[in-house]
Each structure stands twice: as structure tokens, then as C-alpha cells.
Amino acid sequence: MIQHTSEQRPLVQMRQVQKFFGDFQALKDIDLDIQAGEVVVVIGPSGSGKSTLCRTINRLETIDSGEILIDGEKLPEEGARLAKLRSDVGMVFQSFNLFAHKTILENVTLGPMKVRRLPAAKAKEEAMALLERVGVAHQAQKYPAQLSGGQQQRVAIARALAMKPKVMLFDEPTSALDPEMINEVLDVMVTLAKEGMTMVVVTHEMGFARKAANRVVFMADGQIVEVAEPEEFFTNPQSARAKDFLSKILTH
Amino acid sequence: MDIFDLSGLFLSGAWGTLRLFLLALVGSLALGTLLAAMRVSPTPVLRGAAATYVTVVRNTPLTLVMFFCAFGLPILDIQFASDRGLNSFFYASLALSAYTACFVAETLRSGIAAIPVGQAEAARAIGLSFRQTLSLIVLPQAFRTVIPPLGSVVIAMLKNTSIASAFNNRELISAMRSGIEIRGDMVITILIATALIYLVLALGLGRIFDLLERKLVILR
Numbered sequence: 001m002i003q004h005t006s007e008q009r010p011l012v013q014m015r016q017v018q019k020f021f022g023d024f025q026a027l028k029d030i031d032l033d034i035q036a037g038e039v040v041v042v043i044g045p046s047g048s049g050k051s052t053l054c055r056t057i058n059r060l061e062t063i064d065s066g067e068i069l070i071d072g073e074k075l076p077e078e079g080a081r082l083a084k085l086r087s088d089v090g091m092v093f094q095s096f097n098l099f100a101h102k103t104i105l106e107n108v109t110l111g112p113m114k115v116r117r118l119p120a121a122k123a124k125e126e127a128m129a130l131l132e133r134v135g136v137a138h139q140a141q142k143y144p145a146q147l148s149g150g151q152q153q154r155v156a157i158a159r160a161l162a163m164k165p166k167v168m169l170f171d172e173p174t175s176a177l178d179p180e181m182i183n184e185v186l187d188v189m190v191t192l193a194k195e196g197m198t199m200v201v202v203t204h205e206m207g208f209a210r211k212a213a214n215r216v217v218f219m220a221d222g223q224i225v226e227v228a229e230p231e232e233f234f235t236n237p238q239s240a241r242a243k244d245f246l247s248k249i250l251t252h
Numbered sequence: 253m254d255i256f257d258l259s260g261l262f263l264s265g266a267w268g269t270l271r272l273f274l275l276a277l278v279g280s281l282a283l284g285t286l287l288a289a290m291r292v293s294p295t296p297v298l299r300g301a302a303a304t305y306v307t308v309v310r311n312t313p314l315t316l317v318m319f320f321c322a323f324g325l326p327i328l329d330i331q332f333a334s335d336r337g338l339n340s341f342f343y344a345s346l347a348l349s350a351y352t353a354c355f356v357a358e359t360l361r362s363g364i365a366a367i368p369v370g371q372a373e374a375a376r377a378i379g380l381s382f383r384q385t386l387s388l389i390v391l392p393q394a395f396r397t398v399i400p401p402l403g404s405v406v407i408a409m410l411k412n413t414s415i416a417s418a419f420n421n422r423e424l425i426s427a428m429r430s431g432i433e434i435r436g437d438m439v440i441t442i443l444i445a446t447a448l449i450y451l452v453l454a455l456g457l458g459r460i461f462d463l464l465e466r467k468l469v470i471l472r
Contacts, residue, residue, distance in 0.1 A: 060373055078294070080381065087379025097370035101393050101470050111378035114388065145470075156374075163378055 009072055011036045011167055011198050012057060017066035019052060019222075026052045028222040030066070034167070039199045041209040041230070044219035045245055050202045053219065054171045057200065058089040071166055087115050090160030094172040096152040098144035098159070104131065105140040108159045115163065123162075130158040134188050150181030154188055167198040174205060204249065206234060218242045258431055258442070265427025266449055272345055272413045272423055273453075277406065279349025284356025288394075289386055291361055302357070310354035314347070314415055321347040322419040337420065344416035352409045359401050363394030396468045403461035407454050424449060 010033035019027035026049045034040050042050045055061040056068060059075050059082060068075045070089060076082040098107050108127035112118040118126075131137040134154035136147070144152055153173060160168060170189065174182045186208050193199055193212035201208070209216055209230045216233040218226040220241045226233065237243045290302035309317065321343040325331075332342035367390050375385040395402075417425035428446040432439055 058377055060377065083376070083379045083381050086377055089377070091374070091377040093370055093374060095368075095370050097368070097374035099371055099374070099389055101396065110388065111380070114384055115379040159374075159378065 010034055011038075011071055012200070013067075013069040013072075014053075014057075015067045015069075017053075017056060017068060018064050019049075019056060019061065020064050026222050027056065027063070030224060032217065032224065034198060034200060036166075036198050037196045038215065039193045039197075039201065039213045040215050040217055041213040042200065042202045042217045042219060043204065043209070043245075044225075048219040049222040050219045051171050052222075054169050054200060054202045057167075057169055058086050058091055060091075083115070087111070087163050088166045090163060090165035090168040092153070092156050092160055092168065092170045092173045094175050096144070096149070096156045096176070098152055098155060100144055103141055103143055104136065104147070104155050107144070107155060108162045111159065111163050127158070127162055130161055131155070134158045135184070148181060149177045150184045153177065153181075153185045157185075157188055157192075161192075167200065168192070170199065170201040170203065172202050172204075174203065206230075206249075210234065218245070220245070258435065258438075261427050261431055262424070262445065262449065265422065265424040266453070268421065268423035268427070269410075269413050269453070272341065272348070272416055272421065273410050275345040276348035276352060276409060276413070279345060280352035280356050280409065283349055283353035284360060285391065287353055287357035288360035288364065289391070291357065292364055292386070292390075294382060306354045306357055309351060310358075312351075314351050314412055315418075317351045318344060318347045318415055318419050321350075337422065340416075340420040344413075344419055344421050348409060348412060348416070352405065352412070355405045355408070356402065359398050359405055360391075360394055362401075363396075363398035364390055366397050367393045393470060396470050399461055399465045399468065403458060403465075406461070407457055410454055410457060411450065 012032070012034040014030050014032040017027050017030035018025070028049075030053060032040075032053075042053060044050045052061055056063050057070070059068075070085060073085065076085060098104075099110070102110065105124065105127055108130060109120070109123040112123040112126065113120060128137055128140065131140055134157055136151050136154055136158070139147055139151060139155075144155070147155065157173075173189070174185050177185065182205070186205060189199070189201070189208065190212045199212075201213070203209070213230045216226075216228055216230050217224055218228075218233065218237075218239070218241070226237065226239045226242050228238070233242070234246065237246055287302045287306060290298040291306075293299055322340065325343060325346075331339055333339045371389055371393075372385050375389045376382075380388065413423060414425045417423055417429070424446060428442055431442045435442065
């Protein structure tokens with residue numbers, strides 16, 4: 001579906017990004033390049049800025065200085081150009097955020113029909129194929145509240161994929177799920193990663209990081225502290241902050 | 253004049269009330285939705301304009317708003333029809349719409365606030381514009397959330413149509429006054445009959461809103 005291009009330009013470029021909430025600096029000197037086809041897991045203690053980083057990439061969160069480029073194009077400030085760019089960046093949220101008054105099928109067809117101007121029949125055909133792929137096709141006529149959390153999150157992934165995005169952002173996609181539903185969502189994400197989708201995943205699921213990630217980005221206090229391959233990061237963290245963090249999440 | 257003539261009088265009066273109500277319903281819902289949308293827009297000028305309108309008009313007595321329409325607009329040479337009665341009807345509908353729109357807007361705004369912000373973020377994330385996000389995702393759900401309080405606003409407007417009787421409109425109250433002039437011996441009966449007609453209309457509206465609420469409920 002997505003080929004690893006020989007193109008050298010990174011798909012996502014973040015240059016000296018700074019972000020403040022009032023006096024609090026949420027992102028500090030962020031420099032990060034993400035290549036096409038790469039899967040980057042962002043990890044770190046709560047309040048470290050990892051979700052904020054994820055949300056700045058499609059400008060759900062504005063930045064105070066620095067710049068972010070998607071496929072070489074600088075993120076527009078507002079308006080139609082920003083909407084256009086967002087349609088190429090898929091996003092999956094912690095709390096699913098499916099449209100509660102629309103059926104599962106309508107949730108997935110809405111974007112292609114209203115943004116891409118796809119005819120209804122074509123949009124439905126593609127949506128059903130995507131729902132089939134994430135294993136919820138038989139629920140297409142139901143409403144979000146009638147599905148389990150795991151199913152809702154898989155629908156949310158299908159909704160994002162329906163736009164045929166260049167890159168997918170996952171903001172703690174399994175944090176709101178019951179334990180027995182985490183794997184059904186992670187399985188879909190691992191498959192997606194194997195198919196070559198460019199992904200930025202904020203998560204604490206180390207199993208996923210080990211299985212699917214090319215790089216782990218460790219954040220603390222709004223800064224990127226360490227970047228390493230997953231195995232390297234989990235077995236031999238370099239920074240004191242990362243050692244401390246891993247010791248806390250690994251002891252149980 | 254016997255009881256049949258009186259009922260004919262009331263029937264045409266009820267129709268007068270109803271058509272005033274229906275036009276003002278459409279007008280107030282349209283203007284109210286527009287005002288609510290302006291109040292949540294990212295453009296400060298629109299937000300400010302809507303807030304100012306709501307503050308000014310909501311805090312003006314409806315009778316005064318009617319005076320502005322019925323006596324102010326003719327001075328500005330704004331007429332809607334050559335027929336005087338019809339013209340008064342449009343002035344009264346406009347006044348009711350302009351006034352009730354404030355309450356519709358505020359009710360709707362509380363509904364908008366009740367929709368999880370994540371859904372609007374998800375809509376923007378798939379590339380929907382602000383207008384699309386509002387009209388496809390936020391407002392349809394906000395309307396369903398506020399059906400019960402919106403019902404109260406609409407019923408209040410039904411009763412507020414009675415003020416139009418003082419501004420050359422033929423509706424229930426003007427029918428009642430004619431009835432009393434003709435049959436002074438039946439004052440109590442006529443008053444009770446008038447109250448009953450309002451009651452029936454209002455109960456009917458309440459029933460419609462109950463049905464809407466049940467039919468359009470959003471599972472959460």
C-alpha cells in the first residue's frame with residue numbers, strides 16, 4: 001500500500017519547536033525528523049509533552065515558535081489549506097472520538113465524501129473494505145455507543161485510513177481500553193506498520209514498540225531526552241531520566 | 253351572536269396565532285442557530301457581534317421590540333406588504349423571531365458545550381472545515397441535546413404571540429376581545445375558552461417535543 005521511497009526528504013520535520021501553556025513550557029527545542037515508512041514510538045512520563053508533540057503535527061495544538069513541515073510543506077496557520085493538509089494526516093485519539101450521532105459506516109465515509117468529494121457508492125465500498133480489514137464490518141450499521149472500546153478504536157483507525165493519509169498519528173490509542181481489548185487494537189497497528197505506513201505512536205505499550213517501531217523517542221519535561229532503537233532503549237537506556245522511568249514501569 | 257359565531261371567531265383567531273407562531277418559529281430557529289454558530293466561531297468580530305446582539309435584545313422587553321418593528325420600521329420605510337394587516341403580521345413575526353432567537357442561541361450554545369470537544373477535533377483531523385465541523389458534527393448533536401429546554405423556549409414564544417394583538421394583528425387575544433365586546437354576558441366563559449385553546453396548543457407542542465426527544469436521542 002505504501003512503498004518505501006528512495007526520496008531522502010523526511011515526511012515529518014520538526015525544527016526547534018517551542019510550545020507554552022501560559023508560563024509552562026510544554027515543548028522545548030524539539031527537533032525530530034520522521035522518514036516515510038518509519039514507525040516512531042514516543043514514550044515518557046505523564047506531563048512530558050508527548051501528547052502535545054503528537055497534536056502539534058496536525059496543528060490541533062498550535063506552536064509558539066519553530067516550524068513543522070509535512071512532506072516538505074510548512075503547516076499553514078488556518079483555513080482551507082490547513083484543512084487540506086490535515087486530511088493527509090490521520091489521527092487516532094485516546095478516547096476514540098467517533099461521531100456519536102452517525103453509524104459506524106457513516107463515521108468512515110464522512111471524510112471521503114465531504115473532504116475528498118468521493119461519490120457515496122465509492123466511499124461506502126472503500127469504507128466497508130476498511131471495516132473488514134479492522135474486523136468490524138458486521139457492525140457497520142450500529143452506532144458507536146453500541147460497540148466495545150476496542151471495536152470503537154478500530155473504527156477510529158478505519159476512519160483515519162479512509163482519507164488515505166501520508167502519516168498516522170496515534171495519541172495513546174490503548175490507554176482508555178480495558179486490558180482484554182488492548183491487543184485487538186495493537187494487532188491492527190502492527191499490521192499497519194508492517195505494510196509500511198508512517199506512524200507516530202504515543203504509547204506505553206513496550207510490546208508494540210519492540211514489535212513494530214523503528215525508533216523510540218523518550219521525552220521528559222517537554223524535551224527529547226533520548227532517541228534509540230527499541231531493543232537498545234529498553235535494555236540499555238543511556239540517560240538517567242530514561243533509566244528512572246523504565247525502572248518504574250518495568251518492576252511490575 | 254350565538255355560540256357558533258363565537259367559535260368561528262375563535263377558530264380564525266387560533267389560526268392567526270398559529271401562523272404567527274410558525275413563521276416566528278422558522279425565523280427564530282434560523283437566526284438563533286446563526287447566532288450560536290457566530291458565538292463559537294474562531295473570528296472575534298463575529299463572536300462579539302453575536303454576544304452584543306444577544307445581550308441587547310434579550311434584555312429588552314418583547315413589547316418594546318414589537319414597538320420598534322411596528323413603528324420604527326415604517327419610519328425607515330421598510331414594508332413587507334402593501335396590505336396593512338399583512339404588513340403588521342410580518343412586523344410582529346420579525347419582532348418575535350428577533351427576540352426569541354436570543355433564547356434559542358443561548359440554549360443551543362449550552363448544547364454545543366455539551367458535545368465532547370474530541371469529536372470536533374476528530375472532525376478537524378480528517379480535514380473538515382470549521383463550517384463543516386459545525387454543521388455536520390456539532391450542531392446536529394447540540395440540537396438533540398437541547399430538545400427539552402428548546403421546547404420551553406418555543407412554548408414561551410407561542411404565548412408571546414399574544415402581544416401581537418396590540419399591534420394590529422388578528423389572533424387569539426384579539427378574537428377574545430371581540431368576543432367579549434359582543435357577548436359581555438359570557439366574559440368568564442370566553443376567558444376560560446381562550447385559556448383552553450392556548451393550553452391545547454401548548455400541550456400539543458409539548459407532545460411534539462417529547463416525541464422528538466425520544467426519536468432523536470443519541471446513545472452515549
